Amino acid sequence: MITAPLRFQLSPVIVSYMLVVHGLAALAFFLPWPPYALPVALAVYVSIGLGTTVGLHRLLCHRAFACPRWVEYALVTVAMLTAQGSPLLWAANHRLHHAKADADGDVHSPVRGFWYAHMGWILNEASTEEDGWRTWCRDMADDGYYHWLLRYRIAPQVLGVLFVGLTFGWRTVPAYFFLPVVCWMQSTYAVNSVCHAAFGHRVHDTRDLSRNVWWVSVLALGEGWHNNHHAFPASARHGWVWWQWDPGWLFIRALQALGLAWDVRLPSRLRSGPAA
Ligand SMILES: [Zn+2]
Ligand SMILES: [Zn+2]
Known part of the structure; x- marks a missing residue:
């Protein structure tokens, strides 16, 4: 239940940023396609996607498994190619979302409107507290790298663009980099908007509006099983269950098989045997 009035303060910096990255992604359709554009864009999309769902979300926000610090930093750095507000901001907003889902305090509930949950909250300067990590991310409060990323949150994206531009030529940057980055950003936004709106199904009686939406899971590598x-x-x-497409989980299993993930957390009904 949301009763508090919405404070809305449009951020000119974030609006400009969104226009630029979406414009650069659209430019891919107006330039000649570089060689292997589709497989390269897909590989970038899946890499950023796994970095986000496995690194930022399941590992950093929920500590769903443990791994070496270098694996954590590698996953989070790849996720940051989308410049999604730095790991400390991301985790603080996300933990707040779980604590207050679809109630007062939730930063991106579609109770405020579908498009507000999708992108509006990101454009709203008043939605996010810059130092929310002090309350919600005490376990990361002493991490120098995450504080560096809070300050220079655009750095991984700038380095990504420089790498692609200098290695393959600047004309390849829209197709190889910005198209998959923007597609992944939209897939992530859909988890907040679509998976708390009137799509899909509710199988668990949670105290929020979360839903399982299969096509969001296809796009967001397993994130759509949001209920x-x-x-x-x-x-x-x-x-x-076996038919619920979840590449993020398969990736964690692969890390586990390589000895790079342990203490993997599962609900008791999944721990007792094959899922049914
Ligand atoms: Zn979560
Ligand atoms: Zn949610």
């Missing part, structure tokens, strides 16, 4: 996720946020696995 499962709200029912057991610490689970490393979001798709709980």
Whole structure:
């Protein structure tokens, strides 16, 4: 239940940033396609996607498994190619979302409107507290790298653009970099908007409006099983039955097989045997 009035303060910096990155992604359709544009863009999309769902979300926000620090930094750095507000801001907003989902204090509930939940809250300077990490991310409060990323949150994206431009030529940057980056940003936004709106199904009686939406899981690499996720946020696995597509979980299994992930957390019903 949301009763508090919305404070809205449009951020000119974020609006400009969004226009630039979406414009550069659209430019891909007006330039000649570089070689192997589709597989390269898909590989970039999946890499950023796994960095986000596995690194930023399941690992950093929920500590759904443990891994070496270098694996954590690698995943989070790849996720930051989208410049999604730095890990400390991301985790603070997300933990707040779980604590207050669809109630007063939730930063991106579609109770405020579908488009507000999708992108409006990002453009709203008043939605996010810059030092929210002091309350919500005490476990990361002493991490020098995450504080550096808070200050220079655009750095991984700038380095990504420089790498692609200098290696493959500047004309390839829209197709190889900005198109997959923007597509992934939209897939992430859909988890907040679509998976708390009137799409998909509710299988768990959680105290929020979360829903399982299969096509969001296809786009967002398993994030669409959002009602499962709200029912057991610490689970490393979001798709709980065999047909629930969850590449993020498969990636964690692969890390586990390589000895790079341990203490993997699952709901008790999944721990006791094959999911049914
Ligand atoms: Zn949610
Ligand atoms: Zn979560």
